[in-house]
Amino acid sequence: MRGVAQVVLQPRLSTGALVLAALWAAGREVGLFATLGTLLSTAAAYALGVDRRSVALGLQGYSGCLTGIALVGSLGDHPATYLLTAVGCVLCTVLTAALTTLLAPCGLPVLTAPFCLVTGVLLAAVPAPVPAPDPASATGLTAADLWHAFFANVAQVFLVDNWYVGLAVLVALACAGARAVLAAALGSAVGTAAAWALGAPAGQVAAGLHGYNAVLVGIALGAVLPARTPWNAGYALFGAALSTVLATTLTALLAPLGGRTLTWPFVLTTWALLAAVPHLPRLRAATA
Template sequence: MTRTTEPGGRRPLDREPLAHLAAALRGVGQVGLQPHLLTGAFVLVGLWAAGREVGLSATLGTLVSTAAAYAFGVDRGSVALGLQGYSGCLTGIALVGSLGDHPAAYALTVVGCVLCTVLTAALTALLGPRGLPVLTAPFCLVTGVVLAAAPAFGRLPHPAAVPVPAAVPVAGPTALTFSDLWHAFFANVSQVFLVDSWYVGLIVLVGLACAGARAVLAAALGSAAGTAAAWALGAPAEQVAAGLHGYNAVLVGIALGAVLLAGTPWNAGYALFGAALSTVLAAALTALLAPLGGRTLTWPFVLTTWALLAAVPHLPRLRAATA
């Protein structure tokens, strides 16, 4: 989800024998907006540690969407940096996790990930002139449509009762224990990949650290801001601890705090504001979509980042990152 610069000024790996695998690995890292091979490697290890189903679906989704981009002749620099693979990674996890370990789920994953590549191109054409990145919008659109349509077709497996992170409002706040707090800190990160596991979150943070101190610090601050906002608003402790209120804040923290805006104190404060705002928006979208059977997914991250980034040119104290 980052722009088209390679760390250290290295040339994109579009002509090397293992270009497809390298691009796919970067695609996994790009879920966290980092096009680093080590970041992608650590994240993929964490996903396989979460279970065979998660690891396989993430790997399949990333490989398919990356291969589709090569087949469609998408700009090789974009493909090499993983910009065509991250939506496929999340789509694979969401569809297989929702529909079950079923052949139809994997078939839909293949189709959905090809569609992610097409939607990435379409949204790039629409948003690029406005200076807005695509982010995870293709994943949200494809996954939302497939899971909404699945129950209407008898040959398709039906979505599970709780297929992807979707916090359901529960009346009455509860106190957060120290165990809840530290679990939430890591689970916020793992829930970016639709997984509730503190050790997966830890592995992902190690991967982000490979991309640089700024990336891992932004993720950590985003997680803390999301937890603080959820606690301040009285969210149920079990939902906070499971990371259901903080994963969008992690992504907003990285996007605005480490990638899309320059590293200034004003920008850092703006990123924390956005992380907290995405937590509130997540609760609102969940309340709106739940009665319709819709999924919140990473829409709060996408909408918050688009809105705050679009405002930057009109807020003189803020500065966008240089390409």
């Protein structure tokens, strides 16, 4: 349960249980591979002797969870998908250990980088889906588009576009505390606004394809990682907007190569902004 919850940077059992239930509600394949991915990567960490506290907190399961969902979403429920999921989950565990060692001197967390690396490699030969042409311009966003985008941004963190999954994830985050759910909600709102400002097609904005990284950045910077100061909220919202811009750029760069953006904008934005914190006194004033 905690492995699922750690996708949104929370260690609570109740959060993971609610999210996993929502994923099963979104479809049998999604729920099954989210469960398998989390179990396999956690089991691999246990078998390889990873620190038991890290395993117990779910820090070894979340990349496997996302990898399983991504693979079944691209390859379907096929025997080869099960094999690739197993291989990918073991690789996620090994890469988590490697990145923990490499990033430790910089004081940076691993985040979802193992998922991005493993899934990117495994799906490199699979052509990236090309979004259908959307006749609606960014200025054509309706009220329905806006509320759907708000919830879909959160759902797309788990690679699904069901708005009710986003609602369930927000409820699950509320179990972890008001700060976490507020950070996610503000990140979603900023991601939608930034995508609109960049001229993204209304259909893609409504489906949450441009705002999910902003949700994760909002949670990471606004509720979890830096010291809590009055400046944190603004820093988190700035990061959410920046991740949306980076997502648009990476999508344009990777699409011709068949690559996936995944959660790279979240990872890169969070790493960059966290690395800057030691030289930004107002953001570390509360550490004393």
